[in-house]
Amino acid sequence: MTTELRLQVESRMHAAGLKLTPQRFAVLDYLIRNHIHPTADQITARLNNRFPRASRATIYNTLHALCEAGLVRELYVDGAVARYDALIETHHHFVCRACGTLEDVQPAAVRAVPRCNLDEGYCVESYQLVMRGVCASCKQSENRSKNLS
Amino acid sequence: MTTELRLQVESRMHAAGLKLTPQRFAVLDYLIRNHIHPTADQITARLNNRFPRASRATIYNTLHALCEAGLVRELYVDGAVARYDALIETHHHFVCRACGTLEDVQPAAVRAVPRCNLDEGYCVESYQLVMRGVCASCKQSENRSKNLS
């Protein structure tokens, strides 16, 4: 499975004119296995537990290279920090205002996909929907504390 | 008209426990008159042509105060820089990848408002749609250069 993945990735990277280095593979592998939309810092912290170590510059270079190659998406949702996502099929996001987690929302969960007809001449190439609210587990704790009071 | 506005703003600020200072009014007034979703820097540059001058810290304090008071929205669309919006009614945005302008999209222009039915227990409080593409005037120049070649 990792072998398959490696081959897929290798061919994609190659197509984009990029070498597949250990660092690049480690970053992508981490993103594919962890759909938590981590920041560059989280990725760095996580990868530097184990081999191969990667410097800040390399993390950013790698993330940008992977974005260029279309294997990763850069996501700005809340503040000034970029988050990264290896799920590149069209999908949306839900942000919990209580715990801050950023979860995927499959397009199927959005009942009516928006069709935007802007003024004449505008060309919409992509769109992204960000929903905000309270996630199921935070909702529960909210209710629990309400009952106590 | 400015008088009416000032009174409205004053009561809103007061309700939020905040004084309406000349700096605060100037920032809000600028945002209301200019729907260009400016950054803190653009606001600073613009206001410091005329009275009242405002320091960086005050600009940020003011913008945050106005956000708290619900008179202004902070918007992160592309990356690292916050943009500010005095249009607080629900609406969406269009970003031109060529010229970078960020325009309002009235909800009416979105044909089908998304209804999101997430997993049990999730509570969606708001959502925002960001469309990306090419604006009408950039589209024109693109076409013009295509014809030349």
Place this chain on the structure above:
DNA sequence: AACGGCCTTTAGAATAAGTCTAAGTTGAGA
């Protein structure tokens, strides 16, 4: 008018995310 308390403004230092640079390292094709 002078005083005191509280909120606001200010300049500039501090922080945080990301980019750049210059030097050393590496790995894929010949």
Place this chain on the structure above:
DNA sequence: TCTCAACTTAGACTTATTCTAAAGGCCGTT
């Protein structure tokens, strides 16, 4: 195996934003 463009690295730099400590303004009280 050899080679060299591509890659990685530490650390300096930049940019947006936040923090801090001191000064200023407003108001009700003496």
